[in-house]
Amino acid sequence: MAGFATIVGAAGFVGRRLKARLENAGWEVFAPPRGDAGLFRRDLGVVFYCAGLTADYDTRPFDTVEAHASLVSELIRRASFSRLVYTSSTRLYDGMRAATVSEAQPLVLDPTDPRRVYDLSKALGENLTIARTGGRGAVARLSNVYHWADEAPGFLSAWLIMAQANRELTLESSPHVARDYIHLDDVVTALIALAQGEPAGIVNVASGELVTNGEIARVFEEEGWHVAFKGEGRPLHPPNADVAKLRALGVAPEGVKDVVRRYLKGLKA
Incomplete structure (x- = not known):
């Protein structure tokens, strides 16, 4: 079912593909550029939050925090939207010593490690999305997208x-x-499924x-x-991400x- 969507980070790797898929399916898509105050002046419909830093997060720690946590915090606090789908990462499991991990298991994050700014800021974005949106938030923990x-x-x-x-x-x-690899098209399918179904909390978007x-x-x-x-x-080897919740959404990468x-x-x- 088509609708109205806003993609934060529509110029990025995942955002571009998501925008094309939604538009081909008949959705109306608002793709604001970085810093656009229009995010807070209109109804945003379903928000897909795809903004983030990956390879250069360690050299740009403050930009990383802004992209992963500060902007989504401001969006949740000030914007009008019906659903928020936040893209996170299975990299958050890297500190865990388990063969397989599910979304329900508590994370192990070391705040003294400078390179953990990526994980910690993503975890904060996840917390705000799940705990501060009144049940309208979902988190997609993406594995290695290719x-x-x-x-x-x-x-x-x-x-x-x-x-x-x-x-x-x-x-x-x-x-x-x-590594766990998932193709870009399967990621887009999963994000749309998270937007259209009942809020599913945190979901591993991975091959398993x-x-x-x-x-x-x-x-x-x-x-x-x-x-x-x-x-x-x-x-x-990193922990293997359990994908039972993803498959329950009808997505089988x-x-x-x-x-x-x-x-x-x-x-x-």
Whole structure:
């Protein structure tokens, strides 16, 4: 069912794709630029809060806090909206030593670690969304989102983009690194599901499967690429995100190896 939506961060990786999907489905979309006071002068309908910093959060800590917590705090306090869907990250689980984690488990965050400004500010944004919106808030904890469009961020995205021009690939990583990957289109599907159903609280938007670089490299090899890694480190695997709540919303993300194989076959066609 179409409606009216506001996307905060519509110029970003997720926001751009979400805007296109909503408009194609008949939604009216308001995409205010950064600093637009119009956020507080009109009804915003369903707000998708996609603003944030990722790669440069450690060098821009105050901008990180502004994007992840300060602006959403002001929006909740002053703006008119029917639903707020806040994008967070499964990175918040990195301090936990468990094989699998669900949304209900308390987070473990170290406030003395300067690099935890990302996690702590996201956690504050989550708290405000869930506790201060009168039941109108939902949080999407995104795992590692990937795509092969130009400027798509992240390790796997860069890998896939490199494959468009080269069959011989050397990567600055280790085959033993494991991550949960989710395709951008599945993320957009999940965000819209969170906006249209009953408020679901915090939901892991992930595939539910940790996959190593080496496993993905084998898919490349089987399709005719050669992949070498410069590293051999064996870091601890992050916790696996439980995706039962996501599947209850009717969203079942496709496995990364299947998506990558189909993509590579398309490059060869």
